[in-house]
Amino acid sequence: MTVALIVAAGRGERFGADTPKALIALAGRPLLQWSVDALRAVASIERIVVALPPGVAAPAGTIGVPGGAVRSESVRLALAAAGEGDPVLVHDAARPLLTPALAQQVIEVARAEGVDAAIAAAPVTDTIKRGVEGGEKGEDEGGGARRVFVAETLDRGALWAVQTPQVFRRATLERALDVPREVLAQATDDAWLVERLGGRVALVEAPRDNLKITTPLDLALAELLVDGNPA
Numbered sequence: 001m002t003v004a005l006i007v008a009a010g011r012g013e014r015f016g017a018d019t020p021k022a023l024i025a026l027a028g029r030p031l032l033q034w035s036v037d038a039l040r041a042v043a044s045i046e047r048i049v050v051a052l053p054p055g056v057a058a059p060a061g062t063i064g065v066p067g068g069a070v071r072s073e074s075v076r077l078a079l080a081a082a083g084e085g086d087p088v089l090v091h092d093a094a095r096p097l098l099t100p101a102l103a104q105q106v107i108e109v110a111r112a113e114g115v116d117a118a119i120a121a122a123p124v125t126d127t128i129k130r131g132v133e134g135g136e137k138g139e140d141e142g143g144g145a146r147r148v149f150v151a152e153t154l155d156r157g158a159l160w161a162v163q164t165p166q167v168f169r170r171a172t173l174e175r176a177l178d179v180p181r182e183v184l185a186q187a188t189d190d191a192w193l194v195e196r197l198g199g200r201v202a203l204v205e206a207p208r209d210n211l212k213i214t215t216p217l218d219l220a221l222a223e224l225l226v227d228g229n230p231a
Helices: 031-040 071-080 100-110 170-177 181-186 190-195 216-228
Strands: 002-007 045-052 063-066 088-092 117-123 129-133 148-153 160-168 201-205
Touching: 002 031, 002 071, 031 045, 031 088, 031 100, 045 071, 063 071, 071 170, 071 181, 071 190, 088 100, 088 170, 100 117, 100 160, 100 201, 117 190, 160 170, 160 190, 170 190, 181 190, 190 201
Parallel strands: 002 045, 002 088, 045 063, 117 201
Antiparallel strands: 088 160, 117 160, 129 148
């Protein structure tokens, strides 16, 4: 059976709220509760562990643990409290519009032979350019402003915007997380920790409305999506 870990310990500085981001309300429910409700609807998930900010109680029916200083440290702490379960699903509370169908699809791909992990992701549709500051040496271009110039245009056909959930074979995730804190601090997602060990990570195409709430504009868009698709 699968065990699910929800990362909800972020303070949400970029959002500008005076409350932990996971507790911000979307259509009357905290962001965290949306993810809990979606994962509860997945029959193969046996238990849910939530990494939380200080002083925040775990939602009913879940196991709460204090979050770490960085994201992947929160995952490591939640996994240690999870008990038995394989594979392991990791999801960000900041993605409240997760559907049970997407979670189950990623779980099924992660269980396939020859796959160490599977991650939800969306194909990139924008043209992506890599930028560099200043001239060849990044010098100040005058007036105190540091200009950014195009270094190259990337092939968007090979690019994917990564989301969660991400699902891992348990032994693979445990090994990937068994690294010093400075390595955990570099990880913007847990799949990177598996990649650096040479693990095979499968991409599962996900809808763009599985969006991440980072700013008030994101929350407003999520409100519109919820209003258009009431539960």
